[in-house]
Amino acid sequence: NHSHTNFPSPSSNNNNNSISVKLPTINLPTFNGKYEEWMSFFDTFSALIDCNDNLSEVQKLHYLKASLKGDAAKTLDNLELISSNYPIAISLLKDQFQNRRLIVQNHVKALFNISQIQKDSPAHLKQLINSFSTHIRALKGL
Structure with a gap:
């Protein structure tokens, strides 16, 4: 944004x-x-x-x-x-x-709320991996 x-x-x-x-x-x-x-x-x-x-x-x-x-x-x-x-x-x-605790909590919550792959395709798999990677990197950076 x-x-x-x-x-x-x-x-x-x-x-x-x-x-x-x-x-x-x-x-x-x-x-x-x-x-x-x-x-x-x-x-x-x-x-x-x-x-x-x-x-x-x-x-x-x-x-x-x-x-x-x-x-x-x-x-x-x-x-x-x-x-x-x-x-x-x-x-x-x-x-x-x-608030570090709330930041961690929101990233973990987002990880659990990532939607399942709706279609077996490389693009959908890449989207899933990118979503996980974004939140994992953010957590590592804290």
């Missing part, structure tokens, strides 16, 4: 004589409150926005709110768009969604 808010990628330019390469625009990630997607969302958001010293706290909070959907967005519903609320917003989201 990606929002329509774009964050420009830096151009590659190692020295004045090199050719500048225009990298594609990176879309901000979105987060809807699924525990198993929190780590991926927050790592990406941190790299693009949180660690960007060129953005003000108000801009960071705006990007954060624009990236949240559903239950995650409701977590910040009552926060005004002012600079002092950005660290509060990050803290609220971490308190709510950076």
